[in-house]
Amino acid sequence: MALAIASIPVLTGDVAEKFERQAQETYEAYIHRNEEERKTAKAQYEQGMRMVQNILAKAKLKVK
Numbered sequence: 635m636a637l638a639i640a641s642i643p644v645l646t647g648d649v650a651e652k653f654e655r656q657a658q659e660t661y662e663a664y665i666h667r668n669e670e671e672r673k674t675a676k677a678q679y680e681q682g683m684r685m686v687q688n689i690l691a692k693a694k695l696k697v698k
Contacts, residue, residue, distance in 0.1 A: 645653050
């Protein structure tokens with residue numbers, strides 16, 4: 635028996651414009667970060683990666 639195809643949500647109107655504006659602002663902030671913000675982001679990323687590696691090690695999975 636065939637399954638119904640789920641519809642794909644599409645943003646339109648004001649919601650789409652708001653989303654696009656927020657996405658653009660976030661991107662602009664990202665590319666214009668100062669050195670301190672870059673260091674903070676790098677530290678957070680590295681902390682997250684250590685956490686993932688610890689979880690995988692406890693699950694006896696290896697990171698390639």
